[in-house]
Amino acid sequence: MSTPAPYRHSGLVCTDHTLDVPLDHRSPDGPAISLFAREVVAAGREHENLPRLLWLQGGPGGRAERPNVAGAWLRRALTDYRVVLLDQRGTGRSTPADRVSLARFGTDSAAAAGYLAHFRADSIVRDAELLRRHLQGDAPWSVLGQSFGGFSTLTYLSLAPEGLTQAYITGGLPTLTGHADEVYRAAYARTLAHNERYFARYPGDQRLADAVAAHLEAHDVRMPAGERLTVRRFQTLGIMFGTSARFDSLHYLLETAFTEGAHGPELSDTFLRGVDAAVSFAERPLYAALHEPIYAQGGRATAWSAHRVREEFPAFDARADTPVRFTGEMVYPWQFEEDPALVPLRGAAELLAARTDWPVLYDPDRLAANEVPVVAAVYHDDMYVDRAQSLATADAVRGLRTWVTDAYAHDGVRADAAVLDRLIAMARHEA
Template structure:
């Protein structure tokens, strides 16, 4: 056993490259494996879920395979505990990197009491063939070429359906018949796809702020989240009465001279400033927004902090490019959040947005600008269905779902409608937490869901 960040060597079993190490009382195993780039056609072997996600085009796009990275975390070497797969929010974010010792009040501490935890870098993120842009050039998709249409086609293989098939390869390689899931936000969307496509591979499934709408136009979803953000905006200004005037002044600055110049060459116009409302979706977010606006708006410090505060950045480009597609259970998104914007929000830019991406998120950021034309093509794409309602009703998986009553991003009423399809998953509706409940009070949230699932 090693006591620090030291490799115990690399082994290869069942197609996995593995290395193990120990740190802070945690035993970690890093694994990489190859998965088909296209699980559903284009020359790759078709999966059992192929009927749910028939490709729009038979033209192969991208490489034949893609490298996927995952980290398995346990409290002892050679653990025999069952596996729990953590599916993180996003899309487009890599898995968290565990840094805390065993114990504490985190969801990971609770999970490790009875599970080994599998943390995936979902394809295109982290160490799983990451996608980005460097010096104005798209990286991570070299095999696709430079044609925006080809890149847009390739990005159709980065949704929840492909992520689930990647996970199935690892499950089989580890030699386990079933494992359990914990899906946070977009990770819950991925978990629901898993139930729809491979319920027999699952023991338990837990959702935190991530039960998506099924067979629902994304415009309908975003219309509801706009109404929620209107309420949260007004609540914020009641809590911090002077901040509406500060934000209005900031918007005036953004409306002049082609936007506020930010470090790195990015600019922020009115609609990007509106996205500061994403703070209001977290329990500690209102205070963070207030402290940001409390700075001198003309200072360099403020501009650096503003750049860091805006969502949809070049750090995780998939978040901006395919974000709306995660809601697309069939159909075309076509900038659904912008199309759903109410007239009163359009007229009053101090009514803030959450995860309401628009084209300017790409065009005003030089790191995202190479993807701007690609994003327009993705927005026009006809998406296949993600969920099979009959399969969801038939699934015998038990679990629990935290449905946050005031969730800024996943409307509670739509989550509860989906929960009705899952006979073994018990919802817990609460206003104790915002969308970040798993981060804010993870031990208690996961413990409550485990208790619900097991009666």
């Protein structure tokens, strides 16, 4: 690990850590990748012996947030902890996994798929354990897992509970045994409900959304990177509905949709640039490649689950005689044909979708005997993580306490410090 060099800004003292870890933890002497983590402590408290809290970001494939100014959850966490912001393997300043770095595999899709198979929660947890031991030896630390970070926390409790003193989970209790088909079947129903909420708030947007879809069907419309914007890719903007920070963003994007061109109405550059920023996977290719594999275990392939299950929900069919409905947190095989950032990963993604020999991510017996205190916020109307599946998992983890709330969307811990404050109080049996 490199020598940490602390620096200060905005009332924070930050120390950067880099650590070489095995690509495959089963082969510790094999190829290594770099892991990056930023440790943050409140200014004036840097010499205090504060316990560490590991932040596990949502995703998969999302880098840890950058603390330009401490946000809601971080402000609250820094009153009790040193916070470790881990760039999970393949993201941020950790060794990246994207179309540029994976180009070294050339046309060898099997090698690329084999490489990417090492970027799930089990590897992330083993990375975290190496980082913990380097920073503080055998002493355990606490973890805060948001969304996919909560999934990883359940894997942590399954593989290395001795590394944890306390686990906080927000919007991230996964099904422990369910197949991806069950996950997406529930997700499509929730996404339709969020469509209804959106169009009830902005009834005029139905006409606009339908007009955009009709225009895309009739014209070859190109986005800034040069690829065609199809109707089905336009529909993926519904992923915005899942968070309070972005729920209204589609409305403000749609209001810029049309401008008067030389031959009649055309889609504006402002609109197309905004769509491109929202639908491109250039900054998070791992999200696309691994979104279904994070549910893979038990000897069954995911086999493009979201794509198959969508056929059970004809409301998402883009037809001239039906109103447009936007999809949500789903990844489709055709995105690896239409998104330039994903095209080079297409062969690897096909192999990952067909794979059946995935290692298990959760140990039901160990979770049933869990001794680590765990508290979790379950968002009643979470579009991304199913409430019923979350509560079934909570019942399967010994001692896990839940707080079910309809006051927040999936990003509640980022929106309001009161979310983490409530969980810390629960852990202390003060709430």
